[in-house]
Amino acid sequence: MPAQLPKQFTWQKMVNEMDWRFINDGFNSASTNMAIDEAIVQNHLENQIPTVRFYGWKPSAISIGYFQSLEEEVALEKCDEFGVDYVRRITGGGAVFHDLELTYSFVCSEKSGIVSKNIQESYEKIGNSLIKGFDSLGLKAQFVPLNDIVVNGKKISGNAQTRRNKCVLQHGTILLDVDVEKMFSMLKVPDEKLKGKIIEDVKQRVTSVEHEMDWENNFGEITVAGKIDEVVIAMKKGFEDNFGVNLAQGELSKDEKNMAEKIEKERFSSKEWNFKR
Template sequence: MSWRLIIDKGNTYWNMAVDEAILIHREKNLVPNTLRIYVFEPSGVTIGYFQKVREVLNLDYLLQNKIDFTRRITGGGAVYHDSEGEITYAVIADIEDISRDVTESYKIICGGIVYALRKLGLKAVYKPVNDILVNNKKISGSAQTRKKKSLLQHGTLMYNTNLDMLEKTLRPPRVKLEDHGVVRVSDRVTTIYRELGREISIDDIINTLVQGFKKALGVDKFLSGNLTVSERKLAEKLYSKYESKVWIYMR
């Protein structure tokens, strides 16, 4: 089966709006299964659907430094998306093409990232349900939502994330840190450059990631494409939701 491949970039609100727009179109069978690989420009922050914004973000710091932040439609935790250190992926597909079983579908999709990281020379390990670790530190996190027939799973791959910025923007709950046995955020997350001890090109990382997903998802061929006019229009409409206080401060 061939999939559409979209590689693009956008700001925090646009990126979340596009993922949702594609999901809604996939649900109506208007577009094919899609792998989107994108960058946040400028850097931004997303929080999980169920998270309390004041609980998990350093709002003072974000507002003072004019860093965009929004709520995702997917559960999970808060993420700092570094424009110069993090690649985000989104898999939007028919549930039947991945797995009806939620846990299994996380494993299958995360398998693409694990494959890519191993190809790059890192000992990556999948930690259910939504994390990928290297040297026992998180390098990638994912979150999935489902409609009746289709799913959206998006997630991060940190290659050179500024861990100081990550620590300044996010406010992890104390109980969570104690459970992990370490105190600082930057002690429990890592990046590709840090683990490899050298830099590699972003194009190489993206190409390897595409290969990884091809293998993990059983894709015959990725066809480079763009959003349809209808997807773009819907994303423009959804953009205002993602930047609205009602949505962001819902919890």
């Protein structure tokens, strides 16, 4: 364990010699997902191994960035009509419709040196995991500042980061498929008259794994669940190759679970938090 290692061992070396924790979490509600990400970062100790978590959203949900106004960005009555949840994230960034997507979160301590203190560099470093993941799927992806990943020049992943408890938390989307019309029926735009044009514009600028992949040629006949599994396998490998580690299946600790329950109730399920701006 860390205490027994010689003093000259760097944090980087200690971490790289270990397996990182991998949590393949399945589907959760918006408030549960955000509470788990926060519980992981708040419980993370300085010398602890990083965590990579994959998850989905059930029901589908819109998350807004920390600084956005829920009522300004989201047509709440439309969300209710579609049974779509909404939540404010602890990370900045924009509104996201989490529907047909795989979401990841990554937590490491700042002191570990695994990612740069520089925000832009750290987005790129973590984003390289996804680029390697897309590469496994046969897709050539690129990082585009500030915080996007594109395939064929179109956005396929958006990412958001916060730093708390002397740790980095980054979470982001991997779009499996996208329904731009449905998304914009629930997202407000500054000028409703321009909505049609904005939708067309977004359709040109956003893509998805489903749109880019030639599944049949690569995998033969494949079910939707099979496709999701392939993306999970590819992205897990992407993180492993990018950081030179092994992701070992793990689970939340008791403390993390307890904290997640508490902050889900007190923060992410509360009107006070979700409507605070």
